[in-house]
Amino acid sequence: MDFDDSVKKLLFFVRSLRRFDDSMTEACFELNRNGKVKENVLGGNMTKFIATLALVLACVGQGSLAQAHGANDVEHKLCDFAPENDLRIPDGLERTGGITRAEYDLAIDRIERIYKGIVKQKGAELEINRLWTNTQVNANATRKGNKWIINAFGGLARYEHNTFDGEMMVLCHELGHHMGGFPKYPGMFGGSWASNEGQSDYFATMKCFRRVIENDDNISIVSKMDVPVEVSRGCQLGFQSAKEIAICKRSAMTGRVLAVLLYHLGRGSNTSSPVVTPDFDTPATTQVSATNDKHPQAQCRLDTYFAGAICGVSKDLEFSDREGVKGACNQEKGDAFGFRPRCWYKPANLRF
Ligand SMILES: [Zn+2]
Numbered sequence: 001m002d003f004d005d006s007v008k009k010l011l012f013f014v015r016s017l018r019r020f021d022d023s024m025t026e027a028c029f030e031l032n033r034n035g036k037v038k039e040n041v042l043g044g045n046m047t048k049f050i051a052t053l054a055l056v057l058a059c060v061g062q063g064s065l066a067q068a069h070g071a072n073d074v075e076h077k078l079c080d081f082a083p084e085n086d087l088r089i090p091d092g093l094e095r096t097g098g099i100t101r102a103e104y105d106l107a108i109d110r111i112e113r114i115y116k117g118i119v120k121q122k123g124a125e126l127e128i129n130r131l132w133t134n135t136q137v138n139a140n141a142t143r144k145g146n147k148w149i150i151n152a153f154g155g156l157a158r159y160e161h162n163t164f165d166g167e168m169m170v171l172c173h174e175l176g177h178h179m180g181g182f183p184k185y186p187g188m189f190g191g192s193w194a195s196n197e198g199q200s201d202y203f204a205t206m207k208c209f210r211r212v213i214e215n216d217d218n219i220s221i222v223s224k225m226d227v228p229v230e231v232s233r234g235c236q237l238g239f240q241s242a243k244e245i246a247i248c249k250r251s252a253m254t255g256r257v258l259a260v261l262l263y264h265l266g267r268g269s270n271t272s273s274p275v276v277t278p279d280f281d282t283p284a285t286t287q288v289s290a291t292n293d294k295h296p297q298a299q300c301r302l303d304t305y306f307a308g309a310i311c312g313v314s315k316d317l318e319f320s321d322r323e324g325v326k327g328a329c330n331q332e333k334g335d336a337f338g339f340r341p342r343c344w345y346k347p348a349n350l351r352f
Pocket residue numbers: 079080081082173174177197200
């Protein structure tokens with residue numbers, strides 16, 4: 001028997017799986033990267049070969065070998081908050097908006113205080129990297145082994161359209177990639193680890209932001225805001241108590257902060273992009289024929305934030321990883337509002 005050939009065939013099989021599944025990619029990439037298989041086999045040591053074979057089979061069977069081996073050098077898919085952009089905002093520039101370093105740290109502190117424990121219960125570790133001096137106007141989520149990582153770039157915090165609440169909601173969006181459930185970016189076995197963009201926005205207002213701010217004096221906070229009638233009406237439809245209505249209003253208003261931020265960021269020098277700033281009284285009218293996993297337009301993203309804010313389903317009822325009904329408002333079950341908007345989401349059992 002030619003051991004080298006056998007292992008080559010196995011590796012070929014593993015590599016072919018890599019194209020389809022993220023978790024498989026991580027496991028097998030680590031195997032290849034470390035070169036353990038190659039070294040062992042070429043060394044001609046039977047015991048090592050058998051151990052290596054078991055390792056490869058475990059990789060195929062479990063799909064997450066990197067986690068078992070504490071992989072710490074395997075980069076995963078990066079899930080951005082905003083589409084790629086060229087804007088760079090260095091630290092130390094004179095600014096007219098954005099948030100301070102102290103506010104940026106506090107926003108991250110507040111997310112960590114709530115979610116470190118929740119993520120730990122799921123068997124993972126939340127790591128938010130405070131990249132204040134990084135000039136990128138973005139944030140992203142990625143994984144290394146069992147570390148659920150969020151990279152928070154200072155450029156986004158310094159962007160003139162951002163606010164303290166906006167920064168917290170960006171972090172909620174990134175958390176949404178890690179734990180926002182269905183729908184996810186595609187993978188071989190029904191989905192990768194990452195929830196798609198629209199779902200990460202929906203998670204941001206529906207589960208995360210309302211949890212993070214729930215003990216604030218939201219009634220007082222929203223009393224200082226100029227809340228549009230659409231928001232007041234929507235929040236009164238979704239909730240009964242003044243406290244919940246205030247949380248809903250603050251969530252929706254923060255959603256608009258981000259939608260306007262995204263609008264300006266995306267518009268840049270591109271004068272062919274939409275000229276109407278996203279708002280609550282101009283919801284998107286487009287309907288997708290299949291769910292769009294990528295970043296929707298800013299108006300569509302506002303519609304999603306708003307829907308998540310007014311949906312009356314409890315933040316404690318988690319979304320499912322496999323279907324879109326659990327934990328959400330849905331057209332499938334007859335909800336009249338608060339469901340994922342049709343500008344990016346196609347319900348599984350509805351024909352339009
Ligand atoms: Zn994203």
